[in-house]
Amino acid sequence: MGPEQKSICPATIEMLKKAGTDGIQTAFERSGDLRPCPIGSQGTCCKICAMGPCRITAKKKDEQEEPLGVCGANTSTIAARNFLRMIASGAASHSDHGRVVAEVFNEVAQGHGNGYEIKDEKKLYQVAMDFGLDIENKSAAELAKEVGKLALQEFGKQDGQLTFIQRAPEKRQALWKDFGVIPRGVDREIVESLHRTHMGVDQDYKNIIKHGTRTSLADGWGGSMIATELQDIMFGTPYPILSKVNLGVIKSNMVNVIVHGHEPVLSEMIVQACQDPEIKALAEEKGADGINVAGICCTANEILMRHGIPLAGNFLQQELAIITGAVDAMVVDVQCIMQSLSSVAACYHTKLITTSPRAKIAGAQHMEFIEHEPLESAKAILKEAIENFPNRKVKPHIPKDEVDLVAGFSHETVNYLLGGLFRASYKPLNDNIINGRIRGVAGVVGCNNPRVVHDNAHVTLVKELIANDVLVLQTGCSAMATAKAGLLVPEAAAKFAGPGLAEVCETVGIPPVIHMGSCVDNSRILMAATALVKEGGLGEDISDLPVAGAAPEWMSEKAVAIGHYFVSSGVYTVFGVSWPTLGSEELTNYLFDSIGKDLGGKWAYEPDPEKMAQMMINHIDEKRKALGIDKARERVLYDMDMRRELETQ
Amino acid sequence: MSDNFEKKENYAGEHVDVLGATYEEGKPTGKGIGRWAHKLEDKDDILYYLRTAERYWYGQEGEKS
Ligand code: SF4
Numbered sequence: 001m002g003p004e005q006k007s008i009c010p011a012t013i014e015m016l017k018k019a020g021t022d023g024i025q026t027a028f029e030r031s032g033d034l035r036p037c038p039i040g041s042q043g044t045c046c047k048i049c050a051m052g053p054c055r056i057t058a059k060k061k062d063e064q065e066e067p068l069g070v071c072g073a074n075t076s077t078i079a080a081r082n083f084l085r086m087i088a089s090g091a092a093s094h095s096d097h098g099r100v101v102a103e104v105f106n107e108v109a110q111g112h113g114n115g116y117e118i119k120d121e122k123k124l125y126q127v128a129m130d131f132g133l134d135i136e137n138k139s140a141a142e143l144a145k146e147v148g149k150l151a152l153q154e155f156g157k158q159d160g161q162l163t164f165i166q167r168a169p170e171k172r173q174a175l176w177k178d179f180g181v182i183p184r185g186v187d188r189e190i191v192e193s194l195h196r197t198h199m200g201v202d203q204d205y206k207n208i209i210k211h212g213t214r215t216s217l218a219d220g221w222g223g224s225m226i227a228t229e230l231q232d233i234m235f236g237t238p239y240p241i242l243s244k245v246n247l248g249v250i251k252s253n254m255v256n257v258i259v260h261g262h263e264p265v266l267s268e269m270i271v272q273a274c275q276d277p278e279i280k281a282l283a284e285e286k287g288a289d290g291i292n293v294a295g296i297c298c299t300a301n302e303i304l305m306r307h308g309i310p311l312a313g314n315f316l317q318q319e320l321a322i323i324t325g326a327v328d329a330m331v332v333d334v335q336c337i338m339q340s341l342s343s344v345a346a347c348y349h350t351k352l353i354t355t356s357p358r359a360k361i362a363g364a365q366h367m368e369f370i371e372h373e374p375l376e377s378a379k380a381i382l383k384e385a386i387e388n389f390p391n392r393k394v395k396p397h398i399p400k401d402e403v404d405l406v407a408g409f410s411h412e413t414v415n416y417l418l419g420g421l422f423r424a425s426y427k428p429l430n431d432n433i434i435n436g437r438i439r440g441v442a443g444v445v446g447c448n449n450p451r452v453v454h455d456n457a458h459v460t461l462v463k464e465l466i467a468n469d470v471l472v473l474q475t476g477c478s479a480m481a482t483a484k485a486g487l488l489v490p491e492a493a494a495k496f497a498g499p500g501l502a503e504v505c506e507t508v509g510i511p512p513v514i515h516m517g518s519c520v521d522n523s524r525i526l527m528a529a530t531a532l533v534k535e536g537g538l539g540e541d542i543s544d545l546p547v548a549g550a551a552p553e554w555m556s557e558k559a560v561a562i563g564h565y566f567v568s569s570g571v572y573t574v575f576g577v578s579w580p581t582l583g584s585e586e587l588t589n590y591l592f593d594s595i596g597k598d599l600g601g602k603w604a605y606e607p608d609p610e611k612m613a614q615m616m617i618n619h620i621d622e623k624r625k626a627l628g629i630d631k632a633r634e635r636v637l638y639d640m641d642m643r644r645e646l647e648t649q
Numbered sequence: 650m651s652d653n654f655e656k657k658e659n660y661a662g663e664h665v666d667v668l669g670a671t672y673e674e675g676k677p678t679g680k681g682i683g684r685w686a687h688k689l690e691d692k693d694d695i696l697y698y699l700r701t702a703e704r705y706w707y708g709q710e711g712e713k714s
């Protein structure tokens with residue numbers, strides 16, 4: 001299969017050709033060479049004890065006995081245990097990120113920010129109110145200390161409920177309470193997931209998935225939401241900002257520093273350190289025209305949203321950025337970082353610098369990012385990159401592709417944009433959903449996966465949705481895919497959106513596809529959905545809304561955690577690529593159907609993005625029908641000619 | 650962010666305060682374009698905004714349906 005069959009992104013195709021010429025192997029080739037294990041991919045390989053691994057398949061028609069593991073575990077138990085472990089790992093990743101942010105926040109609150117500060121007092125008051133603090137009579141500094149302490153306690157709480165659960169619609173909270181899935185503490189639910197999935201513990205697939213629900217809620221309404229909120233307080237709540245995306249943002253005459261990973265605690269400081277006169281002077285001294293910071297994966301989204309720093313690319317472009325020969329340092333922290341970067345970097349002059357004690361890579365240079373001395377750490381890293389600029393081995397080959405995008409839509413900014421400072425409200429959005437100009441809202445998120453054509457499912461799905469008047473909210477690598485296709489600018493509304501959606505976008509001045517941030521910022525989508533419910537007119541719960549979710553090119557366990565907290569919050573959620581429980585018909589039927597009776601939301605799987613779009617639109621239309629707004633059409637305003645015509649009839 | 654009231658005369662000839670224009674004046678320009686939250690100047694402004702604009706979570710009203 002040639003590069004043109006592997007991606008729809010022109011810069012990616014160009015770099016894959018260069019990789020071939022340079023003799024570099026990438027994830028695109030490895031995925032072709034290494035076929036997925038058919039049993040593992042359908043979720044029925046168990047290796048949690050040394051009596052196994054037990055690789056079992058579903059009962060065939062001519063088989064009398066149900067295939068079982070050595071301990072007697074059936075396919076439903078094994079697949080459910082694996083599914084819960086995916087949720088737990090995803091929730092742990094988002095939440096450990098949230099914990100680091102909370103720790104840094106506490107340092108700032110204690111007056112030891114060392115470069116970090118409280119930038120957004122408004123968000124601080126919001127979170128302080130969530131925690132029930134007396135905001136009237138306390139200063140911002142006093143509140144920050146209390147918020148920091150309480151936020152950190154959310155991770156280790158043993159009972160009660162996570163604070164942000166109370167942000168959900170009242171009916172949803174009642175459903176969670178009745179079903180017994182309100183998370184007590186972030187860490188507690190994750191630890192219990194690992195206990196329950198140990199050999200010989202929870203062996204009832206529905207009960208296992210029920211704890212998956214509790215654990216995923218501890219992520220979406222817990223660890224992820226804490227990360228988003230505290231980051232907003234320290235780094236600023238995003239506002240609309242113009243930037244660029246794709247490998248063309250790498251500049252041959254500048255020191256190129258690619259930040260890759262997830263935690264803005266590092267990337268924010270890199271951005272700040274670039275402004276340092278000493279650093280700028282050093283870059284000039286080495287013959288560069290300056291320092292160019294660009295991002296890959298979600299750390300890119302974080303600094304894009306708050307500073308307009310360009311996006312070099314999404315998950316599958318990480319190796320390709322180095323193959324340009326122009327990346328002087330790739331600075332990584334945690335999550336979604338391929339080990340292959342080390343060997344690809346070794347073929348060029350690029351320094352791969354790991355910065356987190358939790359994520360080292362053999363062959364990479366480790367420069368620990370010290371949170372007590374963030375600016376010094378960032379400057380030291382930048383100096384390594386600058387010193388490396390004269391060491392470029394080959395003339396850089398950088399694709400020309402770079403595309404404009406507008407990002408920075410927090411749910412608060414959407415509220416503001418819809419009504420202004422004096423009348424900020426979700427009402428215009430609700431009204432336009434009710435009158436049918438906007439058919440519904442879809443959250444399209446998640447990764448890239450070389451098992452499918454890079455970016456194709458994201459772009460096809462989103463184009464289909466907006467053409468059918470569905471407003472799309474995005475995060476993660478999915479937002480980067482559609483940004484590269486030119487969908488994240490206001491002009492895209494006239495070009496790609498259906499007439500109703502285009503009219504609303506033109507009036508408000510927003511793109512038809514709204515970039516809401518990184519993977520932890522999926523919590524912003526939960527808040528936007530809650531605002532739609534609380535504004536009124538669209539039912540009493542998220543499950544009543546004409547909304548749907550999708551991750552068409554998912555690969556990460558974090559995507560499963562996100563998908564499950566959307567399902568658990570009442571959203572119909574469709575995944576592409578492959579589905580990790582297909583080895584158990586019983587469990588798959590539960591997740592795709594009867595879980596809806598428990599939670600209001602349910603899962604679906606469809607690798608074809610056009611069919612996926614149709615499934616989401618069908619769901620949206622069903623919800624519109626249930627709300628009695630399926631017939632709603634825009635009121636026709638008759639002009640005088642039309643009246644005369646009517647009178648003469 | 651005080652509300653803008655105008656003095657008017659009602660039909661009985663009494664003076665009344667009528668709410669005036671509430672749109673934001675001018676066109677957004679310059680670098681910080683889009684940085685809307687900076688328009689909230691002090692704590693009172695912020696808290697007023699949160700209780701009205703972010704009423705879904707911080708207002709006095711309950712949920713509508
Ligand atoms: S727990 Fe049971 S199914 Fe899993 S590896 Fe051990 S014996 Fe096999």
Ligand code: SF4
Pocket residue numbers: 297298315335336445446447448475476477478519555556558559
């Ligand atoms: S969307 Fe997926 S690949 Fe991209 S940063 Fe998030 S988890 Fe990683």
